[in-house]
Amino acid sequence: MSATEPRTTRPPKPGRTATSRRPGTTALTYTLLTVGLVVMSAPFLWMAVSAFKTPKDLGASPPVWIPTEWTLANFRELLDLMDIARNFMNSAVVAVVVTGCNLVFCSMLGYALAKLNFAGKKAVLGVVLGALMVPGNLMLLPQFVMMSKMGLLDSYAGLILPFAAGAFGVFLMRQFMMAIPDELLEAARIDGAGEWYIFWRIVLPLVKPALATLSIFVFLGSWNNFLWPLVATNDPDKYTLPVALATFATDPTKAAGSNGVLMAGAFLVVLPVVAVFLVLQRHFTQGIATSGLK
Amino acid sequence: MKTAATRAGAGPDRAPAQAGGPPGQQAPTGPELRPDRLSRQNLAGWLYSTPFLALFLTFMAFPIIATLLMSFTDFGLRNVTHPLDANFVGLDNYTALFDDPKFMKALFNTCYFVVLGVPLTIGSGLVAAVLLNSGIDRFRTFFRVGFYVPVVTAIVAVAVIWRFVLDPSEGLIAGLGSQLGFSTPDFLASKALAMPSLIVMAVWRNMGTAMVLFLAGLQAIPVEVREAAKLDGAGAFQEFRRITVPLLRPTMLYVAVMTTIGFLNVFEEPFVMTDGGPGDSTLTVSLHMYKEGFSFFHMGSASAMAYVLFTIVLAVTLLQFRLLKDKTR
Numbered sequence: 001m002s003a004t005e006p007r008t009t010r011p012p013k014p015g016r017t018a019t020s021r022r023p024g025t026t027a028l029t030y031t032l033l034t035v036g037l038v039v040m041s042a043p044f045l046w047m048a049v050s051a052f053k054t055p056k057d058l059g060a061s062p063p064v065w066i067p068t069e070w071t072l073a074n075f076r077e078l079l080d081l082m083d084i085a086r087n088f089m090n091s092a093v094v095a096v097v098v099t100g101c102n103l104v105f106c107s108m109l110g111y112a113l114a115k116l117n118f119a120g121k122k123a124v125l126g127v128v129l130g131a132l133m134v135p136g137n138l139m140l141l142p143q144f145v146m147m148s149k150m151g152l153l154d155s156y157a158g159l160i161l162p163f164a165a166g167a168f169g170v171f172l173m174r175q176f177m178m179a180i181p182d183e184l185l186e187a188a189r190i191d192g193a194g195e196w197y198i199f200w201r202i203v204l205p206l207v208k209p210a211l212a213t214l215s216i217f218v219f220l221g222s223w224n225n226f227l228w229p230l231v232a233t234n235d236p237d238k239y240t241l242p243v244a245l246a247t248f249a250t251d252p253t254k255a256a257g258s259n260g261v262l263m264a265g266a267f268l269v270v271l272p273v274v275a276v277f278l279v280l281q282r283h284f285t286q287g288i289a290t291s292g293l294k
Numbered sequence: 295m296k297t298a299a300t301r302a303g304a305g306p307d308r309a310p311a312q313a314g315g316p317p318g319q320q321a322p323t324g325p326e327l328r329p330d331r332l333s334r335q336n337l338a339g340w341l342y343s344t345p346f347l348a349l350f351l352t353f354m355a356f357p358i359i360a361t362l363l364m365s366f367t368d369f370g371l372r373n374v375t376h377p378l379d380a381n382f383v384g385l386d387n388y389t390a391l392f393d394d395p396k397f398m399k400a401l402f403n404t405c406y407f408v409v410l411g412v413p414l415t416i417g418s419g420l421v422a423a424v425l426l427n428s429g430i431d432r433f434r435t436f437f438r439v440g441f442y443v444p445v446v447t448a449i450v451a452v453a454v455i456w457r458f459v460l461d462p463s464e465g466l467i468a469g470l471g472s473q474l475g476f477s478t479p480d481f482l483a484s485k486a487l488a489m490p491s492l493i494v495m496a497v498w499r500n501m502g503t504a505m506v507l508f509l510a511g512l513q514a515i516p517v518e519v520r521e522a523a524k525l526d527g528a529g530a531f532q533e534f535r536r537i538t539v540p541l542l543r544p545t546m547l548y549v550a551v552m553t554t555i556g557f558l559n560v561f562e563e564p565f566v567m568t569d570g571g572p573g574d575s576t577l578t579v580s581l582h583m584y585k586e587g588f589s590f591f592h593m594g595s596a597s598a599m600a601y602v603l604f605t606i607v608l609a610v611t612l613l614q615f616r617l618l619k620d621k622t623r
Binding site: 032039041120135139259 | 461
């Protein structure tokens, strides 16, 4: 496997450089980056090839880097063992609805905090900033009791409601909307536009990139979320993908000895996210930088 | 539907409410503002706040208070159906926790994870960012994307993958070892090595976030400052030490706080990879809380753990704000 032969760039020249770019520095930089990249991607490559290995290749003593025989048996066995299509659907439905709710609710409040003057605004902003700091497990136990009393365990509503309006989203939208010039909104008001019109027709189109960033982050957060779905679902039909995978992985009766099936499961969980990320990667890094530093 | 006219109709009865406090801060918005416009913004502001606040109050504020109340009771399985029947036990849950060697072990493990994991994550993220920012132009995006991929993948999937990478018979490390002729330990079955293994995995997964933040911070440092330093004869290391690091302080603070909060709450990694073992050597506070709360339904005690952990999160965050505050301003 290519993972074992990392150094494709020239070896670095000894001797540290002091001032600016010298060929040696550049080569050293690329060497270090390449080594880093190999370390970062090796586990994924190992997972990807192992998912297609036969049990014989998996257990081979000098390890087999590229399968001698590519097989889909691991995926077939996975489909027999769990209703992964159903889990996939659960994850998708929850993530889509959570994303939609966040887009609407967070941009509404983000706009109010960035551009409207209203009594109590500072208090609301304080609430949002405080909520950013609170870890999810501080609310876990009462949330479980509440949902159980409301009969919402094992339901989509139970999985969605606690995440329908995140403080992170509000903060992100506020940061982006602060950059909109006040004069623009003031002009619209003088022309007689209502607040709802201003928000819907003027502000939202201006922050489309922010909405894209927010969708990506919220969708991903929901897709990868684990602790709450683990607590809030008991019925395997209602499991989201991570819960299904973790339950399968930690079940001593099933998991033992079938690493290929586990890798097939991990492959199916990771692949869609990585594919989406590679397509939209620019929005990710922009979003992180904006939410963190503005 | 909602025209300015209907909004204006709601104006007069709202006007007195905001006449008291806020007008002072609204003055700078412009001389154009008349009471009806102010009240229109008041109404809009609160309408826009309502969905978030309603969800926040129900699913965050109330549970946060409920956890605190539960931590002073003997809340158990039967109370899931009859929450109000729980008995008040004062501070018993808290005192019991600090007498419980298992909780103290979990606390120690969590600190171990944070004290090693956070600096390593920040360090490797900073190194990667500096390398990517050092003037190379080819493959920059390629490397940046590659380093960031683990961040977007589910921790559960990553933990399953790493458990297999570390597998003593079929794993990647063992395979490399046998090919290169050295023997590898069973990482996750060793009391000494299990926690370091989880730390390495967490650093691997989270350094991408730190890297991206540092990259943004590095790009915000003006070129002139660097050039001035070079003209004054600063070497690469001096430039890093005297220019880059001090000017990155605000980024450093943010990265440190976010990483520390995340690491203090570590749960998925030990849940999937070790179940807290071997011999509680990877039992973290969050995992212990989950087990106490949802396997044994000792919810009063688990609530106390949640608050102890939250107190630590708050204290560490405040401390970091103190230590890393931007001293250049």
